[in-house]
Amino acid sequence: LFRSGRWNIMLDPVEASAKTYNITVSGEEGDSITLTDVMYGNVIFCSGQSNMVYPMIDIANATAEIAAANHPMMRLFQVAINQSQTPLWDVNGTWELCTPESVPIFSAVCYMTGRYATEMHWGDIPLGLVQSTWGGTPIQAWMSPAALAKCPSASLSPYRDLRSDVHGPTDESVLYNAMINPLVGLSIRAVLWYQGEENAHEASLNNTKMYHCYLTNLITSWRDVWGIGDFPFLFVQLAPYGSGADDTVAYIRQAELNTLPKPGGEIDTTGMAVIIDLGEADHRVHPRNKTEVGRRLALQLLHVALGIQQPNVNFSGPSLIRALALTNGMIEVEFEYGDGMFWEGSHGCIQCCNETSPVQLSSDSMTNDSAIWFNTTATIKGTKLYVKPMGMSQMPKAIRLNFNNFPECVLFNKYLLPASPFLASVEMSRDRLRDGYPVVNELKTPPMGFNSWNYYHCNIDEQAVKETADAFVSNGMAKAGYQFINIDDCWMVQRAPNGTIQPDPVRFPSGMKALADYVHSKGLKFGLYTAQGSRTCQGRPGAYGHELQDAATYCEWGIDYLKIDSCGGSKHPNNSLTWQLFKQGFDKCQATTGHFIVMSVESCGSLSSPCHWYAPAFSNLWRTCGDIQATWASVMSNLDKNNAMASIAMLGHYNDPDMLQVGNVGLSETEAKSHFSLWCIVMAPLLAGTDIMHVSNESLAIMTAPEVVAVNQDPMAKQGTRVSPANATGPEVWARHLHDGSVAIALLNRGEEAMTITTTWDEIGLQSNAEATIRDLWARKDLGTATGKYSSKVEPHDVFLFKATPAS
Numbered sequence: 048l049f050r051s052g053r054w055n056i057m058l059d060p061v062e063a064s065a066k067t068y069n070i071t072v073s074g075e076e077g078d079s080i081t082l083t084d085v086m087y088g089n090v091i092f093c094s095g096q097s098n099m100v101y102p103m104i105d106i107a108n109a110t111a112e113i114a115a116a117n118h119p120m121m122r123l124f125q126v127a128i129n130q131s132q133t134p135l136w137d138v139n140g141t142w143e144l145c146t147p148e149s150v151p152i153f154s155a156v157c158y159m160t161g162r163y164a165t166e167m168h169w170g171d172i173p174l175g176l177v178q179s180t181w182g183g184t185p186i187q188a189w190m191s192p193a194a195l196a197k198c199p200s201a202s203l204s205p206y207r208d209l210r211s212d213v214h215g216p217t218d219e220s221v222l223y224n225a226m227i228n229p230l231v232g233l234s235i236r237a238v239l240w241y242q243g244e245e246n247a248h249e250a251s252l253n254n255t256k257m258y259h260c261y262l263t264n265l266i267t268s269w270r271d272v273w274g275i276g277d278f279p280f281l282f283v284q285l286a287p288y289g290s291g292a293d294d295t296v297a298y299i300r301q302a303e304l305n306t307l308p309k310p311g312g313e314i315d316t317t318g319m320a321v322i323i324d325l326g327e328a329d330h331r332v333h334p335r336n337k338t339e340v341g342r343r344l345a346l347q348l349l350h351v352a353l354g355i356q357q358p359n360v361n362f363s364g365p366s367l368i369r370a371l372a373l374t375n376g377m378i379e380v381e382f383e384y385g386d387g388m389f390w391e392g393s394h395g396c397i398q399c400c401n402e403t404s405p406v407q408l409s410s411d412s413m414t415n416d417s418a419i420w421f422n423t424t425a426t427i428k429g430t431k432l433y434v435k436p437m438g439m440s441q442m443p444k445a446i447r448l449n450f451n452n453f454p455e456c457v458l459f460n461k462y463l464l465p466a467s468p469f470l471a472s473v474e475m476s477r478d479r480l481r482d483g484y485p486v487v488n489e490l491k492t493p494p495m496g497f498n499s500w501n502y503y504h505c506n507i508d509e510q511a512v513k514e515t516a517d518a519f520v521s522n523g524m525a526k527a528g529y530q531f532i533n534i535d536d537c538w539m540v541q542r543a544p545n546g547t548i549q550p551d552p553v554r555f556p557s558g559m560k561a562l563a564d565y566v567h568s569k570g571l572k573f574g575l576y577t578a579q580g581s582r583t584c585q586g587r588p589g590a591y592g593h594e595l596q597d598a599a600t601y602c603e604w605g606i607d608y609l610k611i612d613s614c615g616g617s618k619h620p621n622n623s624l625t626w627q628l629f630k631q632g633f634d635k636c637q638a639t640t641g642h643f644i645v646m647s648v649e650s651c652g653s654l655s656s657p658c659h660w661y662a663p664a665f666s667n668l669w670r671t672c673g674d675i676q677a678t679w680a681s682v683m684s685n686l687d688k689n690n691a692m693a694s695i696a697m698l699g700h701y702n703d704p705d706m707l708q709v710g711n712v713g714l715s716e717t718e719a720k721s722h723f724s725l726w727c728i729v730m731a732p733l734l735a736g737t738d739i740m741h742v743s744n745e746s747l748a749i750m751t752a753p754e755v756v757a758v759n760q761d762p763m764a765k766q767g768t769r770v771s772p773a774n775a776t777g778p779e780v781w782a783r784h785l786h787d788g789s790v791a792i793a794l795l796n797r798g799e800e801a802m803t804i805t806t807t808w809d810e811i812g813l814q815s816n817a818e819a820t821i822r823d824l825w826a827r828k829d830l831g832t833a834t835g836k837y838s839s840k841v842e843p844h845d846v847f848l849f850k851a852t853p854a855s
Contacts (some may be wrong), residue, residue, distance in 0.1 A: 055232055055712060056712070057677060057711070057712045057713055059676065061087045062087070063086075063087050063088045063089075063171075063172045063173060064087070064171070064173075065086075065119075065120060065171065065173070066086070067083075067084045067085060067086055068085045068086075068087075069081055069082065069083050069084075069085065070082045070085050086120070086122070086173040086175075087173065088120070088172045088173025088174055088175065089169065089172060089173070089174050089175070089236040090174075090175040090176075090177065090233065090234060090235045090236055091157070091160070091161055091164075091174065091175070091176050091177070091235065091236055091237055091238075091239060091348075092177045092179070092230070092233065092235045092237070092238045092239070093154055093156070093157035093160075093176060093177065093178050093179070093180065093238075093239045093240075093241075094178075094179045094180055094189065094226075094227070094238065094239070094240055094242075095180055095189075095239075095240050095241040095242035096180065096181065096182050096183060096184050096241070096242045096243075096244060096245055097182030097183060097244070097332075097333060098156065098241045098242075098244070098283070098286070098332075098333055099154055099156055099157065099178075099180045099239070099240070099241035099242065099283075100154060100180045100181070100182045101154065101155050101156065101333055101337060102151060102152045102153060102154065102155060103116070103150050103151050103152070103153055103154075103155045103158060103337075104151040104152065105155070105333075105335065106155045106335050106336070106337045106338060107335040107336050107337075107338070108338060109151075112159075112338065113147050113150055113151055114147055115147075116145055116146065116147050116150040116158070116162075117145070117146055117147060118145040118146075118162070118165075118174075119144065119145075120165075120171060120172070120173045120174065121144075121145035121161065121162075121165070121173070121174045121175075121176065122142050122143065122144060122145065122173070122174070122175045122176070123142070123143050123144075123145050123149055123150065123153050123158075123175075123176050123178070124140050124141070124142050124143070124175065124176070124177045124178065125140055125152075125153065125178045126138045126139070126140045126177065126178060126179040126180075126226050126230070127139035127140055128181050128216070128226070129225040129226060130188075130214075130215070130216045130218070130221040130222060130224075130225050130226075131221055131224040131225040132214070132218070132220075132221060132224065133224060134224045134228045135224055135225050135228060135229050136228075136229055137229050138179075138225075138226065138229045138230065142175070145158075145176075153176070153178060154176075154178045154180060155337035155338075155340075155341070156239065156241055156283065156337050156340050156341055156344065157176050157178050157239060157341075158176060158341070159337055159338050159340065159341020159342065159344075159345075160239055160341040160344040160345045160348060161174050161176045161341075161345075162341065162345075163341055163342045163344075163345035163346075164345040164348050164349060167345060167346075167349060167360070168349050168353065168355070177230070177233070177235075179226045179227065179230065181216050181222055181226070183216075183217070183245060184216050184217055184222060184242075184245060185217055185245040185246050186242055186243070186245075186246055186258065186261045186262065186265060187217075187219045187220070187261065188216060188217055188218060188219065188220065188221055188222040188223070189222050189223050189226075189227060189242070189265060190219070190220060190223055190261065190264065190265050190268065191220055191223050191228075191268050191272070192219070192220050193268060194264040194265055194267075194268035195219055195220065195261075195264075197260070197264045198257065198260040198261055198264060199260075217245075227269070228272075231272045231273055232273065232274065233273075234275065235273070235275075235278055236278070236279070236352060237278055237279040237280070237281060237348055237351070237352050238266075238269065238278065238279070238280045238281065239281050239282070239283075239344060239348075240280065240281070240282040240283070241282065241283040242282075243258065243285050243299045243302075243303065244285060244288075244296075244299075244332060246258050246261070246299060247285070247295045247296045247298070247299045248295060249295060249298070250293065250294050250295045250297075250298060251298060251416050252298065252414060252416055253416075254295075254298045254299070254302075255298040255299070255301045255302045255305070256302070257302075258298075258299050258302035258303075259302040259305045259306055262282075262302065262303065262306050263306055263313050263314050266280045266306070266314060266317065267314065267510075271740075271741075274738060274741070275506060276502060276503035276504065276506030276507060276511065277315065277316045277503070277506050277507065277508045277510065277511050277554075278316070278506050279316050279317070279318065279348065279351040279352040279506075280316065280317045280318075281317070281318045281319070281320070281344055281347050281348055281351060282303060282306070282317070282318075282319055282320075283319070283320045283322060283340060283344060284300050284303045284304070284319050284320065284321050284322060284323070284467060285299055285300050285303070286322050286323070286325055286326055286332075286334045286340075287323060287324075287325070287326030287330070287334075287393065287452065287453040287454060288326060288330055288331060288332040288334075288452065288453060289330055289332070289452040289453060290330070290452055290453065293451065293452045294450055294451045294452060295452065296452040297449075297450045297451055297452060297468060297470075300323075300467070300468050301450075301468070301469065301470050303319055304319070304467050304468075304469055306319075307319055307553075308508075308552065308553050308554065308555075308556035309556045309557075310556050310557040310558065310561060311557055311561075312556060312557075313510070314510060315508030315509050315510045315511075315553065315554050315555070315556065316351060316506070316508040316510075316553060316554050317351065317553070318347035318348070318350060318351035318362075318553060319347065319467070320340060320343040320344040320346075320347050321343070321364055321464070321465050321466070321467045322334070322339070322340055322343065322465075323393070323449060323454055323457055323465050323466075323467065323468055324391075324393045324457045324459070324465045325339060325340065325393075326393055326453055330453055343464065346360055346361070346362040346363075347362055349362065350362040350363075350553065351553045351554075352505075354505075354537060354539075354540040354551050354553075354554075354587060355540075356540045356541045357384065361384075361462040361464065362464075363383075363384045363464060364384065364458075364459060364460050364462075364464035364465045364466045364467070365382035365383070365384055365385040365388055365430075365458055365459075365460050365465075365466035366382060366383045366384050366385075366466070366467070367380070367381075367382060367383075367448075367466075367467075367469050367471060368381040368382060368383050369381055369474055370434075370446045370471055370472070370473045370474065371473070371474050371475075372442060372443060372473050372474065372475055376435070376436070377433050377434065377435055378408065378423075378433070378434040378435075378436070378443055378446060378473060379431055379432075379433060379434075380406070380425075380431060380432040380433075380434055380446065381430065381431050382430050382431065382432075382466065383430075384460055384464075385429070385430030385431070385460055386430060386460055386461050387460055387461025387462075388427050388430065388432075388458060388459065388460055388461075389427065389458075389459055390404075390427075390456055390457070390458060390459075391456070391457060391459055392455060392456055392457070393454060393455055393456070393457050399455035399456045400455075400456040404422070404423050404424055404425035404434070404456070405448055405449045405454055405455075405456045405457075405458075406423045406425045406432065406434050406446065406447070406448050407420040407421060407422060407423060407446070407447050407448075407450065408420070408421050408423055408434065408436045408439060408443040408445070408446055408473070409421065409443065409444065409445040409446075409447075410439060410440075410441035410442060410443060410444055411444060411445060412444055412445060412472075413444070413445035413446075413447075413470055413471060413472050415445075418445060420447070421436055421437055421438050421439045422437050422438075423435055423436055423437055424437065432458075434446070442473075443473045444472065444473055445470070445471070445472055445473060446469075446470075446471055446472075446473055447468070447469065447470040447471070448466065448468055448469050449466075449468035450468055450469075450470055454468065489643055489699060490643070490645050490667050490699050491698070491699065491762065491764075492759070492760040492761075492762065492764070493668070493701045493730055493731060493732045493733065493759060493760070494530070494531050494608065494645060494667075494668070494732045494733075494734070495527075495528045495529045495530055495531070495732070495733040495734070495756075495759075495760070496529050496530050496531025496532060496533055496571075496572070496574070496608075496733075496734050496735070497515055497519070497529065497531065497532050497533060497734060497735045497736070497739060498533045498535055498574075498610075498706050498734040498735070498736055499511075499512075499533065499534050499535045499736075500535035500536065500706070500736065501675075501677075501706050501707075501708060501711060501736025501737065502711065502736055502737050502738050503535075504537075505536065505537035505585060507534055507535070507537060507538070507554065508551075508553075508554035508555060509554065509555045509556070509557055509562050512532060512534060512562060512565075512566070513562075513565055513566075514740050515532055515739045515740065516532050516565065516566045516569045516571055517569065518739045518740045518742075519532070519569070519571060519739065520569050520570070520571075522739070522742070522747060523747070523751055524735070524739070524747070524750065524751060525569070525570065525571060526751075527750070527751035527753065527756055528756055528760060529733070529735065529750075530571055530572045531571070531572045531573070531574050531607065531608050531645075531734070532566050532571055532572070532573055532574065533573075533574030533575070533576070533608055533610065533734065534574065534575055534576060535576045535610065536576050536578075536583050536584055536585045536587065536612070537551070537554075537583075537585050537587060538550055538551060538554065538555060538559075538575065538576065538587075539551065539577075539583075539587050539588055540552075540587065540588070541588060542588055542593070546593055546596055547596065547600055548577075548588060548593070548597055548600055559575065559604045559606070560603070560604045560605065563604050563605045563606055563607075564605070567605065572607035572608060573605070573606050573607055573608070574606060574607060574608025574609065574610065574645070575601065575606050575608070575609055575610070576609075576610045576612065577589060577590045577597060577609065577610070577611055577612070578590060578611065578612040578613060578614040578615075579591065579611060579612070579613050579614070579618055579619070579622050579625040580613065580614045580615050580616040580617060580618045581615075581616030581617040581618070582614060582615045582616035583612065583614050583615075584612060584614040584615070586615075589614060589615075589616060590611070590625065590629075591616060591617050591618055591619070591625075592617075594625060594628035594629050594632065595628055595631065595632045597629075597632070598628070598629050598631070598632020598633055598635070598636065599632060599635075599636070601633075601636075601644065602632070602633070602635075602636035602640065602642060602644070605642065606644060607642075607643075607644060607645060608644065608645040608647065609629065609633075609644060609645070609646055609647065610647045610648075610649075611625060611626065611629065611646065611647065611648045611649065611666075612649050613649045613650065622648075622658075623657075623658070623661045623665065625648075626646070626648050626661070626662075626665035626666055627665055629646060629665075630646065630665045630666070633646060645667045645668075646665070646666045646667050646668075647666065647667065647668045647669070647670075647703065647732075648662065648665070648666040648668075648669050648670070649669070649670040650669060650670040650671065650672075651669040651670070651671065651692070652670070652671045652672055652688055652691070652692065653691075653692075654691065654692065654694070654695070659692070659695050660695075662695070662700075663695055663697065663700040666700070667699060667700055667701065668700065668701040668702070668703045668732055669702065669703055670703045670704075670705060671685075671688055671689045671691075671692045671702045671703060671704055672684070672685045672688035672689060672704055672705065673685070673705075674705060675704070675705035675706060675708055676708070676713065677708040677711040677712060677713030677714050678713050678714070679714065679718050679844055681708075682708065682714070682718070682721075682722045682725075683775070683797060685704040685705055686704060686725055686729070687773070688704070689702050689703075689704035689729060689731070690729065690768055690769055693729070693766045693767075693768045696730060696764075696765075696766040697764060698764035699764075701730060701731070701732060701766075702729070702730075702731065702766060703731060703732050704726065704729065704731050706732075706734045706735070706736040707722070707723065707726065707733060707734060707735050707736055707737075707750070708722060708736060708737075709722060709723055709735065709737060709746050709749050709750055710735070710736075710737030710738070710742050710743065710746035710750075711736065711737050715844070716745050716746075716749075717842065717843075717844055717845050718844045719746065719749055720749050720825070720845070720846070721795065721844060721845055721846040723749050723750065723752075723755065724755060724793050724825075724846045724848045725781060725793060725795065725846065726759065727755050727756065727758040727759035727791075728758060728767035728781045728782070728783045728791060728793050728848075729766055729767050729768070729781070729783070730759060730761075730764065730765070730766040730767060730783065731759070733750070733756070733759055735750060752824070752825060753827070754822075754824040754825075754827055754850075755824050755825065755848065758783060758785070758791040758824065758848075758850075761783070761785045761786055761791075762786050763784065763785055763786035765783065765784055766783070767781055767782055767783025767784075767791065767793075768781065768782070768783075769781050770782045770806075770810050770811055770812075771806070771810060774797060775797055776797055776798050776799075777796075777797060777798045777802070778794070778795065778796060778797070778798070778802055778804040778841070779795045779797060780792065780793070780794060780795070780804070780806040780810060780811070781793040781795060782806075782810075782811040782812065784812060785850075787852070788852070788853060789819075789850050789851060789852035789853070790811050790812065790813060790850065790851050791824070791848070791849075791850050792806055792811055792837075792848070792849055792850070792851060793846045793847070793848050794806060794839055794841050794846060794847040794848075794849075795841070795846050796841040796842065796843055796844065796845055796846070797844070798843060799843050800843060801840060801841065801842050801843060802840070802841060803838055803839065803840050803841070804838065804839060804840075804841050804847070805836055805837070805838040806836065806837060806838075807835060807836040808834075808835050808836065808851075811851070813851065813853055814853070815835055816834065816835060817834065817835075817853045817854065818832050818833070818834045818853070818854045819832060819833055819834070819851040819852055819853050819854065820832050820851070820852045820854070821833050821837060821849055821850075821851055822849060822850045822852070823847075823848075823849050824848045824849060824850055825848055830849070832854075833851070837849070837851065
């Protein structure tokens with residue numbers, strides 16, 4: 048059961064290919080439903096107003112593009128326009144094969160983005176494109192009431208008729224209710240958004256602030272209700288149109304620019320296609336060159352969704368880093384991605400760049416709507432502009448580029464991609480401050496915390512990490528002992544020329560040092576992921592050949608936990624060398640800073656392998672089995688494999704049967720409770736792998752049960768084991784001796800029928816005639832005493848978890 052009464056089923060991963068499947072859904076009552084001709088691949092969701100509606104048949108090169116639109120691996124779905132004052136649960140529409148017959152009325156931006164992404168990278172991976180659009184609609188119509196409530200003074204465009212008896216597609220939330228809400232939960236790779244013209248009604252920074260609030264909360268609310276992590280959200284910055292003397296559109300472009308990832312920002316994992324050069328000579332609101340719009344959006348898609356960096360994908364025009372006032376009166380404007388910069392007139396204009404530059408300066412603050420702006424001259428030198436003010440008597444405080452509805456002269460880089468218009472402050476100093484790093488103690492019990500992979504996969508960013516840390520504090524998990532906030536794969540994108548590992552600037556714009564500081568400010572600890580090979584499991588840069596350098600970097604960032612996966616590319620002949628090098632680097636870190644870093648490695652699952660001695664020697668915990676899935680069979684399989692390695696676990700060094708699946712679709716509440724009980728018995732790390740911000744009360748109660756957690760964190764550090772014969776379809780007894788002389792026992796029913804399970808004191812390691820107090824650890828209730836044995840009825844896939852404490 049999903050949120051808001053929906054239900055869903057999480058299927059096991061299937062390799063994307065041209066193969067088609069039939070999927071049948073049936074229940075105890077009613078007719079079954081069979082979906083035919085189903086493919087596995089990527090799904091892109093496209094939404095917005097008229098420029099996203101704009102069909103293929105109307106683009107500049109329509110005839111050639113439509114004739115070539117024969118893609119058997121691409122499917123199209125158009126949501127029929129609809130509006131509702133209350134949330135709906137279904138839409139009208141049909142999946143169609145992409146052909147020259149089906150594509151003419153489909154969104155050109157949506158199709159062209161998908162086509163280019165396929166040509167540039169995805170190749171033979173099937174692609175589904177979903178279009179949910181309505182022309183002439185404001186952003187508020189696409190937002191839920193809860194999202195709108197987060198923006199103060201939310202209202203529609205002032206020229207709209209807002210009488211209570213008049214309703215239409217511009218009303219607040221009506222398109223969200225009818226054209227978004229029914230599709231929540233659809234497995235999507237990314238969202239494409241093109242909208243804003245209907246909100247460009249006021250030339251003021253207040254409108255910039257409002258639209259930024261709307262767009263930010265639309266994105267976060269969609270991600271929240273979708274429940275699949277922070278999926279990439281790509282949008283098109285508004286094209287040039289209207290009068291060049293006006294600047295109402297410029298304020299919306301600034302709001303869009305402000306919605307990109309930046310240090311200390313409100314949103315991550317977004318990307319923007321800049322098309323400030325694609326206006327037409329007649330200043331129309333719907334420029335016809337949607338082919339280039341789609342190409343630029345596809346470049347952003349590959350960068351944001353897959354973490355591909357330049358030069359592998361040249362995705363960005365010149366991007367402002369800072370504007371700095373120099374002592375000679377000039378303003379130095381520095382750009383990222385500014386190689387080969389040049390000016391060029393838009394829509395073929397030859398003379399447009401021969402007059403004053405499109406850069407303006409003001410001695411007023413950038414937050415002043417009444418600021419007086421002065422023209423400038425601007426000279427390009429490398430990746431910088433040197434701007435000279437004209438007619439100014441005071442020091443410039445603000446700078447803007449192309450800040451009007453229809454700029455005539457545009458700044459490009461050598462990849463023919465334009466710079467976004469911007470409004471920014473002029474800095475007076477380059478001084479930067481650095482904070483110190485926390486000192487933590489040695490690992491004394493199995494780590495408790497969170498790992499991003501099971502829930503977020505690659506849809507993880509710094510906002511999700513911060514929100515998870517906040518939730519740990521607010522929901523009681525931190526108080527229960529959960530400390531570590533660990534990011535798994537996909538946080539890194541490349542190495543700098545000097546070899547330093549670099550985080551994804553789109554997903555983690557503040558950098559890992561700042562994110563670690565934030566997590567530490569909550570009283571928690573912060574962890575990262577790497578791999579032994581030259582590539583991680585998701586194709587990102589691994590640690591091979593950079594182990595000591597990476598260890599020093601992680602020490603500088605102040606991380607507290609490192610997971611070292613195996614995965615692909617070049618590797619050392621023996622994985623122990625990777626572990627030794629990292630341990631060497633972390634030992635140096637601790638010796639020089641007092642900072643201890645937990646090291647988790649993959650893998651060691653056999654006592655016949657040399658890893659059974661060097662895993663404890665070089666690491667704090669090691670995986671003993673494959674990746675866990677949210678199924679009973681997977682939980683039991685990992686439990687069995689982990690049990691075989693019990694003899695090598697010790698204080699500070701623990702077997703790891705993988706993360707918790709409590710709270711994820713696939714396990715019943717009973718199975719989740721059994722899973723957690725058994726992980727506590729076997730002294731496993733307790734790393735939650737679910738959506739912490741929206742975890743159910745039932746799942747939260749399981750993961751914070753105090754007397755169950757106490758079994759896991761018992762200082763005796765002796766792993767519990769199966770003490771009865773193995774029985775994959777019947778009863779088993781698992782036990783762990785605790786520091787106070789008691790024994791924690793799990794009576795496990797692996798079968799499909801309820802049964803009474805008995806354990807004896809001989810079996811669990813107590814004196815056979817001892818009298819022991821029996822305590823139900825889940826109910827937190829004493830059940831009396833027992834001598835020699837104890838029995839309890841146990842339901843299928845359930846455990847009865849209790850503690851037996853001898854009288855003496």
